[in-house]
Amino acid sequence: MENEAFELDEYQIDQEPQTWYEDYSSTYNYTLDSIDPHIPENSIQKKSRGRQAKSVNEVKALQCFFKNNKAPKKEYIRCKIIRGQKRAIRHALNNRIPTTTIHKVNHLNPYEIQAWNSFALDVKKYEDVFKEISKTENGPKTDGAAKRKxxxxxxxxxxxxxxxxxxxxxxxxxxxxxxxxxxxxDVIFALNEPENLIKRFDFSCCNSANNKHFPDCYMKWENLKQYLKVEMMEDLGVIASCVSNASNQEVSGFEFFTDDFTD
DNA sequence: CGGCAGAGGCCCAGTTGTAC
DNA sequence: GTACAACTGGGCCTCTGCCG
Structure with missing residues (x-):
């Protein structure tokens, strides 16, 4: 445990930071209509300044979304996902199907039910372990304060x-x-449809006003899923074998469910 | 070489949401 | 309605390239 900071530093050194645009501010100065994933032809590769740059994976996955006109914070994502998983575990342990929050399950959607059943079965399989893990007081100090005073x-x-x-x-x-x-x-992304995912994550992929999305939107959400499953773990330096397993289970190609299952 | 400045992470307090 | 969990904004801290 005491070596982790050192290991992380070593890991970060291996990632060569890059900034591609002449104007430093332009990397994050996206407007909703101007998001262009391509590097400008006349761009100049510059040395990074300041602190370790965000990982390429993170930039690719998160910077194309916006929440209050800004890209969602990595901390926000981590918070939401980890707390969400813990809450979902508690739901599963109590044999309840969640109807709110990021992992809400629409009982009319067979994909969501199937994904939830797989998740819940896994929780039940290692009930004792997950019972302990899911306690809020086993999170960082921001969580479960009332229970561990x-x-x-x-x-x-x-x-x-x-x-x-x-x-x-x-x-x-x-x-x-x-x-x-x-x-x-898989539970969260069971219905891989932008409008559904916008509600779950509480941030947006575009400024569509009438629930119509661009093909790019589907790609953004697919990228996010891939980031959460694989690349975030790589960035954290989580054991390579675990990551490769996750990668192997990743869906091949884009499979979007267009049936109207939204609630 | 040391201060400055840019960039992102850490952390916390206040607010909002959810479950019972 | 209450207690607790979860969310959020933003200030502060740290790191490191730039520049005089």
């Missing part, structure tokens, strides 16, 4: 203060959690 868990210096790299690496370092996490992502 005056307890050792609250004052221990080993407890992370936020959903930082160390916490996430530790959390996903458990292969059971990682495998279950992949099933959880």
């Amino acid at each position: 005056n307890s050792e868990k609250f004052v221990s210096p080993e407890i992370q203060k936020s959903f930082n790299d160390l916490y996430c690496k530790d959390y996903f370092g458990d292969s059971l959690v990682l495998e279950n996490y992949k099933l959880y992502i």
Whole structure:
């Protein structure tokens, strides 16, 4: 545990940071109509300045979305996904089907039901393990504070203060959690339809006003799914074998369900 | 070489949402 | 209605290239 910071630093050094545009600000100065994933022809590769740049994976997956005119924070994603998985585990342990939040399941949608059943079965299989993992007080100090006041868990210096790299690496370092996490992502993306996913994640892929989306929108969400399942783990430095398993289970090609299952 | 500045991460407090 | 969980915005901190 005490070596993790060192290992992370080593990992980051291997990632050569790149900034492609002459104007530093332009990388993030997207407007809704001007998002262009292609590098300008006359761009100049510049050395990065300042702190370690965001990973290429993260930029590709997150910067094309927006929430309040800004790209969603990585912390927001981590928070939402990890807390969501824990809550979903508690739902599964109580034999309940969630009807709210990011992983809500529409009982009329067979894809969502199927994904949820796979997730819930996995939870039940390792019930004792997941019962412990799903406790809010086993998160960073921001979570479960009410339950661990005056307890050792609250004052221990080993407890992370936020959903930082160390916490996430530790959390996903458990292969059971990682495998279950992949099933959880499948629940969220069971209906791979932009309008559905916008509601779940609470950020947008475009400024479509009438629920009509561009082909790019589907690609953005597919990229996000891929990022959450595989590339985020790579960025965290989570065990390579676990990542390769996740990669193998990734869907091939784009499969979009166009039937009207939205609620 | 050291201060400056840009960029992103860490962290927390206040707010909002959810479950019971 | 209450307690607790989850979300969010933004200030502060850290890192590192730039530049005088």
